Amino acid sequence: MTENPTDRWLAPGEPPPFTQHNLTGASPCVLLCDHASNRVPQRLNALGLPASELERHIAWDIGIRGVALQLSQLLDAPLFVSGYSRLVIDCNRPLSSPGSIAETSDGTVIAANQGLTAQERAERAAVFFHPYHDAIRALLDQRQAEGRPTLLFSVHSFTDQFGGQRRPWHVGLAYHRDRRVGPALIEALRRDPALCVGDNEPYAVSDASDYAIPVHGERRELPCALVEIRQDLLADEPSQHLWAGRLAEALRTVLPGILLPAAPRIAS
Ligand SMILES: [Zn+2]
Incomplete structure (x- = not known):
């Protein structure tokens, strides 16, 4: 019998490595949330970190x-929502990136991530990285086969303080090769003069630092972008819903210009 590494890694009662929601939804948008959870599998003993570090x-x-x-x-x-902490393995970093299984992050040494063997890294990828991306790939394949237009949109939040600096942006759009989505969303969000909207700030997308947009979006030539919202603006459910509403409105504004309806088929 082939052993399933997930069974060895996750005890009964622990949540699955990822969850998928609303797969048959009618929208052209497909949403990814790579960094949704700070959960660490019991097997990794909180990565050797105090609870206060896992809250950061x-x-x-x-x-x-x-x-x-x-x-x-x-x-x-x-x-698609990743179910475990990015410190277990980062679902938005190439597996070859030093940040894939970070040994340190923002000054904190991650004890359980020091000096891992290739086998240990491969196991974490097999349980927490590949199944998530395989599921995304399967849905995108299916939509492509059905000829459904798709806009890939990845949602993130960023810390308001980094390296001793206070970050001014409320929200930022990050994009790289595909320029259909990011700039259009920036323009839509800037219609609210109270919002400070970053253009590839505080982060941009790159092949070295990102996985979802380059691999699932750009390689398929899908319109795609990543949004970053400042985390202190998402402190409670009403504020999270406010931002979801803002993003939904901005996406609805830009979608018609990005996903032009297919030309009518001419009967021969
Ligand atoms: Zn993130």
Whole structure:
């Protein structure tokens, strides 16, 4: 019998490595939430970290899960949500990246991530990385086969303080090769003069630092972008819903210009 590594890694009662929501939703948008959780499998003993460290932004994108779930509802869009901390393995970093299984993050040494063998790294990928991305790939394959237009949108939050600096942006759009979505969403969000909207700030997308947008979006030539919301603006459910509403409205504004209806088929 082939052993399933997930059974060895996750005890009964622990949540699955990822969840998928609203897969048959009608929206052209497909949503990803790579950093939704700060959960660590029991087997890894909190990665040797005190609980206070796992509450920090180094372990997850604080507040973003509520935004992602609400946005999926508002748009009627499929959503994939990673179930474990990015310190276990980062679902938005290439496996070859030093940040894939971070040994340190924002000054904190991650004890359980020091000096892992190739086998240990491969096991974490087999349980927490590949199944998540395989499920995303399967849905995108299916939509492609059905000729359904798709816009890939990845949702994140960022810490308001980094390296001793206070970050001014309320929200930022990050994009790289595909320029259909990011700039259009920036323009839509800037219609609210109270919002400070970053253009590839505080982060941009790159092949070295990102996985979801380059691999699932750009390689398929899908319109795609990543949003980052400042985490102190997502402290409770009402504020998470407010941001989900903002993003839903901005996406609805830009979608018609991005996903032009297919030309009518001419009978021969
Ligand atoms: Zn993130």
